[in-house]
Amino acid sequence: xxxxxxxxxxxxxxxxxxxxxxxxxxxxxxxxxxxxxxxxxxxxxxxxxxxxxxxxxxxxxxxxxxxxxxxxxxxxxxxxxxxxxxxxxxxxxxxxxxxxxxxxxxxxxxxxxxxxxxxxxxxxxxxxxxxxxxxxxxxxxxxxxxxxxxxxxxxxxxxxxxxxxxxxxxxxxxxxxxxxxxxxxxxxxxxxxxxxxxxxxxxxxxxxxxxxxxxxxxxxxxxxxxxxxxxxxxxxxxxxxxxxxxxxxxxxxxxxxxxxxxxxxxxxxxxxxxxxxxxxxxxxxxxxxxxxxxxxxxxxxxxxxxxxxxxxxxxxxxxxxxxxxxxxxxxxxxxxxxxxxxxxxxxxxxxxxxxxxxxxxxxxxxxxxxxxxxxxxxxxxxxxxxxxxxxxxxxxxxxxxxxxxxxxxxxxxxxxxxxxxxxxxxxxxxxxxxxxxxxxxxxxxxxxxxxxxxxxxxxxxxxxxxxxxxxxxxxxxxxxxxxxxxxxxxxxxxxxxxxxxxxxxxxxxxxxxxxxxxxxxxxxxxxxxxxxxxxxxxxxxxxxxxxxxxxxxxxxxxxxxxxxxxxxxxxxxxxxxxxxxxxxxxxxxxxxxxxxxxxxxxxxxxxxxxxxxxxxxxxxxxxxxxxxxxxxxxxxxxxxxxxxxxxxxxxxxxxxxxxxxxxxxxxxxxxxxxxxxxxxxxxxxxxxxxxxxxxxxxxxxxxxxxxxxxxxxxxxxxxx
Numbered sequence: 001x002x003x004x005x006x007x008x009x010x011x012x013x014x015x016x017x018x019x020x021x022x023x024x025x026x027x028x029x030x031x032x033x034x035x036x037x038x039x040x041x042x043x044x045x046x047x048x049x050x051x052x053x054x055x056x057x058x059x060x061x062x063x064x065x066x067x068x069x070x071x072x073x074x075x076x077x078x079x080x081x082x083x084x085x086x087x088x089x090x091x092x093x094x095x096x097x098x099x100x101x102x103x104x105x106x107x108x109x110x111x112x113x114x115x116x117x118x119x120x121x122x123x124x125x126x127x128x129x130x131x132x133x134x135x136x137x138x139x140x141x142x143x144x145x146x147x148x149x150x151x152x153x154x155x156x157x158x159x160x161x162x163x164x165x166x167x168x169x170x171x172x173x174x175x176x177x178x179x180x181x182x183x184x185x186x187x188x189x190x191x192x193x194x195x196x197x198x199x200x201x202x203x204x205x206x207x208x209x210x211x212x213x214x215x216x217x218x219x220x221x222x223x224x225x226x227x228x229x230x231x232x233x234x235x236x237x238x239x240x241x242x243x244x245x246x247x248x249x250x251x252x253x254x255x256x257x258x259x260x261x262x263x264x265x266x267x268x269x270x271x272x273x274x275x276x277x278x279x280x281x282x283x284x285x286x287x288x289x290x291x292x293x294x295x296x297x298x299x300x301x302x303x304x305x306x307x308x309x310x311x312x313x314x315x316x317x318x319x320x321x322x323x324x325x326x327x328x329x330x331x332x333x334x335x336x337x338x339x340x341x342x343x344x345x346x347x348x349x350x351x352x353x354x355x356x357x358x359x360x361x362x363x364x365x366x367x368x369x370x371x372x373x374x375x376x377x378x379x380x381x382x383x384x385x386x387x388x389x390x391x392x393x394x395x396x397x398x399x400x401x402x403x404x405x406x407x408x409x410x411x412x413x414x415x416x417x418x419x420x421x422x423x424x425x426x427x428x429x430x431x432x433x434x435x436x437x438x439x440x441x442x443x444x445x446x447x448x449x450x451x452x453x454x455x456x457x458x459x460x461x462x463x464x465x466x467x468x469x470x471x472x473x474x475x476x477x478x479x480x481x482x483x484x485x486x487x488x489x490x491x492x493x494x495x496x497x498x499x500x501x502x503x504x505x506x507x508x509x510x511x512x513x514x515x516x517x518x519x520x521x522x523x524x525x526x527x528x529x530x531x532x533x534x535x536x537x538x539x540x541x542x543x544x545x546x547x548x549x550x551x552x553x554x555x556x557x558x559x560x561x562x563x564x565x566x567x568x569x570x571x572x573x574x575x576x577x578x579x580x581x582x583x584x585x586x587x588x589x590x591x592x593x594x595x596x597x598x599x600x601x602x603x604x605x606x607x608x609x610x611x612x613x614x615x616x617x618x619x620x621x622x623x624x625x626x627x628x629x630x631x632x633x634x635x636x637x638x639x640x641x642x643x644x645x646x647x648x649x650x651x652x653x654x655x656x657x658x659x660x661x662x663x664x665x666x667x668x669x670x671x672x673x674x675x676x677x678x679x680x681x682x683x684x685x686x687x688x689x690x691x692x693x694x695x696x697x698x699x700x701x702x703x704x705x706x707x708x709x710x711x712x713x714x715x716x717x718x719x720x
Contacts, residue, residue: 001667002646008061008247009457010369011509012197016715021697033070040361046296048702050475050620055461055543057072063296064145065287069095069610070095070097071130072103073088073091073092073095073097073102074092074097074102075105075479076088076091076106077089077102077103077105077106077109078105078106078109078113079109080114080116080441081352084234085106085128088102088106088385089102092443094448100133100136100137100140103130103133103134104129104134104141104144106128106130106146106609107125107130107134109148109151110124110125111149111153111160111164112148112149112152112649117339118159118160118163119159121160121163122163130595131167131170131171134686135170135171135172136169136174136463138171138172138173139173139175139176141167141168141171141173142171142176142177143176145167145168150164152633153204154203155202155203155204155205156200156202156203158191158194158195158198159162159195160381161191161203161204162187162188162191162192165184165187165188165191166184166188168184169183169184169269170189173404180209180237180241181239181339181360182207184299186235187207189235190232190235190236191203191450193228194229194232197228197229198220198225198229199220199240200218200219200220201216201217201219201220202216203216206236207236207237208488209237209239209656210239213237213244213692214244214248214249214252214501215240217229217249217252218252218253218255218256221252221253221256221260221265222247222253222262222263222264223253223257223264223265224264226249226250226253229249230247230250230289231246231547232247233245233246233248233249233381234246243289246289247289247290247294248294249263249290250286250289250290250294250298251290251294251295251298254283254286254290254298254565255298255301256350257278257279257282257283258270258279258280258283258302258303259307261279266278266280266282268277269469273315273316276311276316276320277316277319277320280302280320280323280324280618281323283298283302284323284324284327285508286326287331288331291353292328292353292354292356292357293357295324295328295357296357296360296361299320299321299324299361299364300364300398302320302363303317303320303321303368304317304364304396304398305372305396306392306396309392309396314368314371314372317368318365318368320366321361321364322365325358325361325362325365328357328358328361329358330352331354332354334658335354337406348598349543353688357693358500363398363399363429363430366399366406366429366430367397367398367399367428367429368418369426370399370427370429371395371429374393375423375424375427376394376395376427377420379391380395386414386658390407390411390424392405392527393407393410394407394424394427394428397428399428399430401431401434403422403441404425404428404431404434405434405442407424408421408424408425408434408436408439409439409442411424412439412440412442412443412471412474413446413447413458413467413470413471414470415444415463415467415469415470415471415473415474416474417474417477417478418436418440418474418475418478418483418485419478419481419483420590421439421440422485423435425439435485436485436486437486437490440452440471440475440486440490440491441490441494443467443471444471444491444494444495445457445494447464447467447468447471448494448495448498450464451464451465451498451504451508452498452504457718465508465511465515466516467511468512469515472491472515472516472518472519473519473521475487475488475490475491476488476520488516488519488520488521490527490578491516491520492516492520492522492523492660495512496526498512499513499526499529499533500529504534506536506537506540507537509533510530510537511535513526513529513530513533513627514530527587528550528553528554531553531585531586532548532549532550532553534582534585534586535548535552535553535562535582535586536548537602538578538581538582538585539566539582541578542574542575542578543569543578544564546566548562553586556587556589556591557591559586560591560594560601563565563579563583563604565602566579567579567580567605567608567689570608570612571612573609573610573613573618573621574612576605576608576609576612580605580625583601583602583605583634584632584634587633588600588634595637595642596637596639596640597639598643599645600640601644602625602626602629602636602640602644603640603644603647605625606622606625606644606647606648607647609622610622610647610648610651610653614651618653619648619651619653619655619656620656622644622648622660623656623659623660624658626644627663638664638666638668638669640667641660641661641664641666642668642669642672644660644670645657645661645672646661649676654676654680654686654687655686655688655692656678657676658673658690658692659678659695661673661676661692662692662695662696662698662699662701663695663698663699664696665699673696673699673701674701674704674708677696677705677708677710678705678707678708680708680710681709682709683709683710688710688713690717693710693713693714693717696710696714696716697714697717697718702715702718
């Protein structure tokens with residue numbers, strides 16, 4: 001018999017007796033094998049068929065990988081070819097893949113990649129009966145549509161969005177929507193209305209919780225549709241669960257009308273002051289459709305925005321505000337007479353709202369009039385960019401306290417004269433409670449916050465300490481001119497808590513006190529604090545285990561004792577370097593017994609340095625140390641320079657010693673210098689270089705060196 005006929009016969013027999021107990025384990029096993037390979041043969045045959053479709057099917061993988069098999073079958077559903085779609089459906093049934101998934105995949109394809117019009121998508125969905133299957137699982141349908149289909153729809157394709165929400169509505173998905181979300185039926189009703197009047201509208205931006213619906217509406221608003229769209233405002237949600245108002249829609253349109261014009265009521269955008277006034281008059285005809293708050297927002301946008309300041313003269317902005325004030329007063333009076341029964345601006349707002357609006361416009365008018373005062377004019381006409389910047393900020397501030405205060409603080413932080421800050425505060429309308437002292441105090445508090453680690457509070461300034469310097473300088477200049485707005489004691493009082501806070505970095509506290517020290521006379525308490533902070537900073541860097549308290553540095557004797565303690569334990573160059581810093585951080589020596597003797601701390605430091613750090617480098621370091629003290633309050637007495645020079649000579653560092661004595665210009669030291677020079681038998685790099693020759697010439701020692709080995713070199717140097 002033909003083996004194929006035999007296999008077909010046995011397979012049919014087994015299929016006809018499915019579930020039969022064969023009572024033979026070996027036979028059971030063989031039947032299982034037969035079924036397994038029969039399935040694989042079927043899979044292989046199906047895969048060959050799919051391969052013949054030219055859709056890139058991996059035959060081997062289709063036969064062995066169930067997940068790949070499912071993905072392949074669902075992939076076949078992504079087609080407009082009826083035969084291929086039919087194969088997808090039959091394979092899904094063959095391999096027990098839910099028909100729901102096939103239909104969902106096909107519907108997603110129709111929306112995203114088919115290229116069909118919305119009308120054709122509707123027709124195909126209906127003809128294939130897709131929705132009949134999909135609606136049985138509304139939760140899965142909503143989740144899939146919102147995740148994969150909705151993102152593919154353009155926000156301006158209102159027809160497709162309408163069909164999308166119609167499907168959701170017909171599927172009863174409301175129970176699965178996130179909280180505070182518009183329901184599909186609301187979307188459907190809104191889209192049907194908007195489709196007729198708002199061509200080009202981005203509906204997604206209109207209804208997105210994180211977007212401003214008014215920004216979405218503005219591009220499509222015209223005189224022909226603003227009324228229709230305003231009637232739909234209540235259906236458009238705002239963030240927080242509230243709804244848009246008709247007044248807000250009209251206000252947005254009026255803003256667009258004023259700046260851009262309208263094809264029917266203002267046929268060209270205004271360019272001149274006269275045209276802007278005409279544009280305002282056109283907008284004013286619609287004021288009765290605005291709530292007071294929206295009227296204020298609109299008027300601020302056309303008089304106190306950067307755009308307004310750039311395109312309209314102050315005179316025009318003033319005239320617009322004056323006319324608006326008159327118009328809104330008239331509407332307010334009509335509101336009182338009518339009793340508010342017509343649903344417009346006057347009926348929806350209370351007298352208090354109107355009162356606030358009128359007060360707001362009056363302040364705007366008063367502020368605009370201050371722009372002609374000398375101080376704002378001086379800022380506006382200045383050639384300095386920073387002052388022009390202040391002018392622009394003040395212009396748009398409307399004399400609002402928060403904005404003027406911020407500007408004043410900025411000016412203080414910029415180091416502007418206190419007189420200028422005071423002029424700003426006196427020019428602004430009704431801000432007599434703002435005083436320069438409170439402004440400077442806030443500026444200082446911001447600096448303290450920045451020094452304490454707040455990186456954002458002074459983000460526009462590179463160095464808070466430089467800002468503090470500028471403020472201190474401005475206060476100092478003001479005090480010298482006889483000003484009393486801010487005193488040095490005020491600054492000290494505001495900064496002292498920071499300087500005394502042990503949790504703050506020592507270096508910063510030192511620098512703050514040094515800035516104050518350079519401009520003002522510090523109190524004895526502040527001076528002691530400064531000395532303590534400086535001492536702690538040096539000790540922490542090099543002797544971290546040695547605590548430093550006020551008792552260790554409160555007078556010269558105790559400071560000298562601390563110095564000797566540290567000097568005795570020092571052996572490395574870094575330690576001697578920090579001892580130099582420590583001595584510079586302290587007040588100069590005043591004790592007469594040490595001032596000119598070998599017990600002077602600078603002499604002691606030199607002796608220890610040369611003992612433990614021998615070599616030419618140590619000599620150069622001593623020379624640099626002494627030179628750094630020449631112009632400081634620690635300038636060494638000639639006797640101390642003599643002691644240090646002797647230590648250098650004894651250490652074999654004659655060249656350094658000669659330079660130190662030659663540049664001292666002290667008569668006794670110059671005599672010692674000549675004695676040393678005359679004892680030099682021959683010139684070498686160890687005893688002479690160009691710098692020494694220059695110093696000797698500057699000291700007028702050319703003639704005195706005539707009988708020395710250095711004389712020829714001096715003459716040569718002098719000639720050059």
